Amino acid sequence: MSESASVRHPLYYFPNGSHIFRVEKTLYKLHDDHLAHHSGLFNDMFAIGDAGSDSSKPALLVEGKSDANPIVLEGEQQAVFDLFMDHIHGRSRNVGSGDPYSPEELQDMLQFADKYRCPMTRFFAIAHMWETRWRYHPAKLVQLGCQFNIPKLFKRGFQSLLNTPLKEISKQHRLEMGNDVFVALVYAKSVLEEHSRIIACQEPVILTHADDCQDPLACQADWHSVWWNGMGRFLLDAKNPQPFDDAVKRFRKMEFGRMGTGCQQLMFQILERGVGFRYAEVFITSVCSGLVDDFHLSDPL
Numbered sequence: 001m002s003e004s005a006s007v008r009h010p011l012y013y014f015p016n017g018s019h020i021f022r023v024e025k026t027l028y029k030l031h032d033d034h035l036a037h038h039s040g041l042f043n044d045m046f047a048i049g050d051a052g053s054d055s056s057k058p059a060l061l062v063e064g065k066s067d068a069n070p071i072v073l074e075g076e077q078q079a080v081f082d083l084f085m086d087h088i089h090g091r092s093r094n095v096g097s098g099d100p101y102s103p104e105e106l107q108d109m110l111q112f113a114d115k116y117r118c119p120m121t122r123f124f125a126i127a128h129m130w131e132t133r134w135r136y137h138p139a140k141l142v143q144l145g146c147q148f149n150i151p152k153l154f155k156r157g158f159q160s161l162l163n164t165p166l167k168e169i170s171k172q173h174r175l176e177m178g179n180d181v182f183v184a185l186v187y188a189k190s191v192l193e194e195h196s197r198i199i200a201c202q203e204p205v206i207l208t209h210a211d212d213c214q215d216p217l218a219c220q221a222d223w224h225s226v227w228w229n230g231m232g233r234f235l236l237d238a239k240n241p242q243p244f245d246d247a248v249k250r251f252r253k254m255e256f257g258r259m260g261t262g263c264q265q266l267m268f269q270i271l272e273r274g275v276g277f278r279y280a281e282v283f284i285t286s287v288c289s290g291l292v293d294d295f296h297l298s299d300p301l
Contacts, residue, residue: 013029141160145297158288196280209260215258230247
């Protein structure tokens, strides 16, 4: 491409820059030390260039020293390179600002950061993606976690999928998460549903009644009835089954008939610290950690 066909960037063509780059039809004149600080690939590029430089050549013939002979970044898009320039020159948007990056921009930044080995840009893009994770379907979070090696995105996506009915997971969602993750999801959901049925159908037994309990038999009977009509309904609701913690919050607000306040508090304490009732949390954590290990996800930062 001839010099006349290229246009100097209005912001990032610095008169005192050391190297000239061309991305598509735009020229950038940048400082090598600043680029090397933010990019491992540029650092290596300049190190090799310095070692093999020929000072006897006219500047016009040295790559990157004139508009006529710039360093061409083949395959890069100006819009994406500008995102990188904005970040390393302090013009990027802050996390939580009123003008957030689009999901496509953040993915472009991550791809660029991985290709050019830019750890600070990678960290920046992940922080923005995490702040706006609500914009992504859980299956997309799983895909992004695998594609860009981000364990916390993968875990958040998988945990959210566990609360998503299978009928709401489309073919596109299955393609995004991948077959291995989908199989693990179906298995995990079946285990959790079985556990919920066990919990819903069998209330914890009142082994010791509180001092204010007036009628232990009536107390136990009403506890059984309220459990089935409350926790059983919340956990097994066909249209909107509740996670255990949410079910307990709703359960606490129910009327407990002839059950004394002391007995209620004793049983709530059992629910809060009971290992059996917390099995779902332990199981989900274990499955997520196992998948992260299986897919060799480990954030390099």
